[in-house]
Amino acid sequence: MAQPSAAPTRRASGRIAVFWRVLRANRLSLAGFVLVVIIGATALVVLAAPHLLVPYGPLEESSARNAAPSWSHLFGTDNLGRDIYSNVMLALPLDLGIGFAIAGASLLIGGLLGLIAGFYNTPGTILGYTSVAILRVTDIFLSFPSLILALALTRVLGLGVGPSVLAITITWWPFYVRLVRGEVLSVKHLPYVNAARAAGVSENRILLRHVVRNVLEPVIVYFTLDVGTVLVTYSTIGYIGVASIYPGPQPEWGAMLAFYQQTGSANIYPWLVLAPGAAIFITVFAFSLLGDGLRDILDPRTRRAFVRASAAHEPPAEAPSAAAAPAMDERESDATGAIAATEARSAG
Amino acid sequence: MTDPVLDIQHLEITYTVGAGTFYAVSDVSLKIYPRQVVGIVGETGCGKSTLAQAIPRLLPEPPASIGSGKIVFRGTDLVQVPKRKLPMVRGTGIAMIFQEPLNSLNPAYRVFDQIAESIRIRHYREMGWVKSFQGGEVPFDYSKPALTTSVGGALTRSIVPDGAIEEAVRDRLRTRSEYREEVLRYLRLVRINDPETILNLYPHELSGGMRQRIMIAMALSEKPSLLIADEPTSALDVTIQAQVLTLMKELIDEVDAAILFISHDLGVIAETADEIGVMYAGRLVEYGPVAEVFRSPRHPYTKALLRAAPSRYKSDGPLSTIPGSVPNLSRPPPGCRFHPRCGLARPVCRGEPPPLAPVDGAAETEGRGVHRSACYFAEEVPGLP
């Protein structure tokens, strides 16, 4: 009596369909999605046609000094009359771009290595040894709190946006290795993949046609959430003062906040720190709202609860859940471990 | 005549999943009297497990919901009991043995802790420390919170009638070794050899049959007035099934509880139950004393089911199957739900659903031991092939 059309497999449901199902079921995530779209659109407008949203230049000094927020200066001005709102707006495309650049580069590097480590783990072969080596190096990298390692790296690589982005990327990719490897292991031996194998499909073709396709969805979901996390880490490095110079032609939120806090006027003129602070908070919060809901389908444990709740199938009492076995099997616990590992570094 | 322990009246249960509604249990009425064993049999998905879990209100609501009807347990309609009061009924009032012994014990606690917990619950309730609903004479008092008194308060109150503090304390505060003794007693009751060892083991160190015995011990240790066994043997190996079934049969005589035995296995019901109810697609289609129902079934479905059973009731010829398939419960057929598959079906079967009426013109419509069937043509059933 079950409806076959609603079979709750990840493969059967299209990615976009899943995406919408999650958003529909989870109003918080929907709010996050709307926010992310608004933020992204704003960033594009600032890039393409700054005069629409940015009334003053980043270093333009007006006569109103230390002015409180008003209609002419939405977030007030600093001690030289620079418009805080304009600086916050001008920083948006940079911060957002940095978030996407670091997370994207990490996804490419870590994803590729994770695929190798997860798929070609036959002991004794060259690729098998490579896999082991990848995992060991990953373990070592994961032992550093990424912020600390990134900070240390900026000492070596130098100051500025470019080196900081590179430094964070160097510390960031291992998370994707863990994530992708866990996901690969969890799909590698699914019945239909085994069936394809039995039917004589070559390993490389299985990797491309089945494994990559299935791994892509959770990885992209994770990527969404990660952009926010990267932003927090980058702005922390900006705050410590090794990434960006403020005031300057290209403002950055972390550096802005650090500048106004360290020049000591934040107590009297709170908008100086509240404005860039709120900008970071809202941006990251939007990505987190979106990603947190989406992650319910990423995490094997909530994924089950989610599938149970959202898919129309037999009444639960009549259909004892096969997934209820208390001991997680190895593949699944691997995926959980990966999630846990990636989860644990969110703070910056 | 004694009052029934459980009196289910016109119970309707639906599941709302997405946009669809499943009519899992429709218009089921059932009475169970003290020390009686009632068996419910039916195919997978006929609503018998839903029925079993609905009695102690264990179904997750939502998606399940009790549309109408009453579940009267010892004079109280459980459908009306607020959610936070329900624990009072469970355990000492209604206990349950589940289908999946493998997952029904908490993997983090030792056998001793889990059985002792059940005994402690009963003990606290017997002492009046915790409000409960077990004895039929005690009505529900909704105005009072579940936890009526503190331990100290209960002690002081108890001193007054007896007057002996030492005795009260000894009576009330049990030591671990006393709990141990009682746990051992129940482990022996379910015929576990070497209970001293089993006591200290974790569930994952036990076999399926062993775990089910412990589940049974746990249920019995609360001394319930109604015990629901929801397919207690289905998940076990055949040999273990037989052992557990034998145990259940022996215990039925020893235990002072009414028993509702749910199974898809006619043989199991035949060996254990006094009366049997046959469910099909959410409805009770036939009810009566086991011997009578097995000897002369009065519903076409029961007859077909007996013919399809691979066993001792019919020794020769090939097994028969029932033509057609179980209806989709989100769109059940109108009238008698069996009519699309029935050899006796006539236009009237598509109208009003047939009531569960006494067969052979028995005048009495209520009470025990009356053979009833929900078929307009119950007299013609014996003539079916």
Add this chain to the structure above:
Amino acid sequence: MGRSLSDLFVFVGKRLLQLIPVLLGVIVLTFIVSHLDLSASTLCHEWYFHAGANTLSNCEAKYGLPLPTQFWNYLTSLVHGNWGAAVSGASVGAEIDVRLPATIELVLASLFLMIVIGIPLGVVAAQYSGRFGDHIVRVFYLSGWATPTYLGAVLVAIFVGPWLGLPTSGEYSTVIVPFPQYTHMSVVDAILALNFPYTVDAIDHLILPASVLAFINMGIATRMTRASMLEVLPLDYVRSARMKGLGEFWVLYKHALRNALITTTTVLGLTAGGLLAGTVVIEEVFDWPGIGQYAYTVIGGGGSSPNFDGAIAVVVIFAIAVVVANLAADILYGLLDPRVDWR
């Protein structure tokens, strides 16, 4: 089944052995990164600039050696407990001895808050999954998640601290503490000295930095608890617990949470990295004399003078701390889950 005490020792010992290659890798990586583009001349120029000519030859002698030799020297001195020295000549090891306990105190305090607040919140979120209670809890932990540490710390230090009347700087209200610092953990030392006013003072100073650190990392504990509870709640044994007649509180916290904690523990161990990274900024903002503040200084935050050995030491110590925390979580997992065989 091997779950006797001796099996436990084997269990712990095995995991300790597995640490060695990871730690070695950490040290090698740190060493390589820190020596990556520093030639002896540039480094010693800096050194000369800060410390004067008399140490220049020493410096060139030390950093002029080939890299493997330098590494070997570093490793041997490390094995002997020598972490090197700053340009000013201050011993790195002495700083670490004093500062590490302060940081451990801060991290344990916030871990405590994460456990007593974050885990029950996760249970509540799972209990009301998809409903209002769930949404509230998620907004709460996601706000922590989305707050950069420095932002939270700065806002609390500037606005919340004065408002609540809590101190926002240092471990005690006075610089001169009238009792010996045996452990270098402010609260513990005050308790050991049986000095009640100082104990209260030390706790007051700990509240804000620990709360900020906990708030920012709360999401990890809450989210994991919520996820594990969502996994556990539909299981049969939770239903059996309910059927025993237990109230919902005991069903949730005794039966379901006990099992959900098994996975949450692992993740809490993994949060050590996040907590430690958080201390860098938090200790700087709250002037907490811990290793995070030291890291901020030696890595060059706020334009301080460079401290080459200090930077390596800090990175290695942070990595060791993460590895040890993971080990602790691993052992705790083995203790919590009776199905884990220790042999």
